[in-house]
Amino acid sequence: MTYLYNIGTYFLMIKEMFRKPTKWSVMKTLIFKDIDDLIFGSLGIVAFISFFVGGVVTIQTALNIDNPLIPKYLVGFATRQSVVLEFAPTFISIIMAGKVGSFITSSIGTMRVTEQIDALEVMGINAINYLVFPKFIAMMLYPFVISIAMFLGILGGMAACIYGGFSTLEDYITGVQMDFNTFHITYAFVKTFVFAFLLATIPSYYGYFMKGGALEVGKASTTSFVWTSVMIILLNYLLTQLMLS
Amino acid sequence: MIEVKDLHKSFGEAHILKGISTVFEKGKTSLVIGQSGSGKTVFLKCLLGLFHPEKGTISYDGKIYANLSDDEKRDLRAEMGMVFQGSALFDSMTIAENVMFPLRMFTKQSKSEMQDRVDFVLNRVNLFEAHNKMPSEASGGMQKRVAIARAIVNNPKYLFCDEPNSGLDPKTAIVIDNLIQEITDEYNITTIINSHDMNSVMEIGEKIVFLKDGHKAWEGSNQTIFKTDNEAVTDFVYSSELFKKVRQMYLEERQ
Known part of the structure; x- marks a missing residue:
């Protein structure tokens, strides 16, 4: 019953997010602030992880190809497919559930604990629209982060490939360009938009509806990370089944 | 004016408010007092519309809150x-x-008009020098004064204060009490204060509602509280030796 209650409350929150909008002059500032916090603030860690994981994917692929009949350019091909289809949209989203998700839950949760949300409600402000909507809009720029993750993942793979001596630059680039299917990019970005929605709303839900004090803020952050990750993995499976099979 | 009739509020099995009825008049400072757990905060949150009572009505200048549409409720809350x-x-x-926030949300004033109003109210609460400080850099007393400035910046009709001088030293507490009293008189608003502080009761309690176990156990003013024989009130208000003596002296003076 608790699960059903939570799901119902979550969808009611989504509905409320679009009702009674906050004044545009105020909302604009909130959106820019959230873009700065959630998108630009995540670029560093996303770039770092993407570059090195791209390198690791390349090394693992190269080391597992010991048949001389398999062409060397397959390393670039495998890296591209892994990074574009799964690593950038899904793996980075799980990392973002930890970074951005816990930030959203703890910041909204702290506002709940310190009665700042009550203060908004007493003033007659739609607190859900005020707090969650700017995060939702900011996260619509999330595909920009994922594009950078894709680029740096492939670049990291290239660096590992060349400096590790697994294949030549030409072979790697040939592999990256081989059998390129643009629908895979569409698939990756559809997933990215869905994950962006989850990353903005599930942590907001856990922050907004939390009860208790400072300890509960920490617990809510952990719970929001777990459920955001679970939903990302589940929807990743569903979308893959729907779009690729 | 705020009129409360037969207000009931429960959380699960716990029946917190058990049929409270009272009237808070315009231009008066009303205090809601009672022990911890007596239902004061729940009562205040019902008045603010943050909690929905199961039974009873709350009307603001004749408008019953429960009958208002969501938009009307939000408009009322802006007051x-x-x-x-x-x-x-x-x-x-x-x-x-912080102080400018309600103006940005609810008015179409220009930035300079808003700035003037913020300057005025910060001056009113003696905080003009604190403009650019962050709340974390302000003392408890300063934060309370900023909260008062934010509460009055948009000329509200109703002012609610939940234990406004908790955690403050006695001198600062008196400053806050006097400030609330002056603002109530100046702007002719309906002010309701939840308090534990007996100094506040004696100083600014033009109307006092005493809650006990979710019931209204007594109602009066800072003048009549000295004369009451209500045991629940005397147990609570005159629990300290100091206030017992004050009451004794008051009664002796009157005889």
């Missing part, structure tokens, strides 16, 4: 000012931005 126990200042904004 309320609230000073929270912990001040509830937005910690991502400066003091001036």
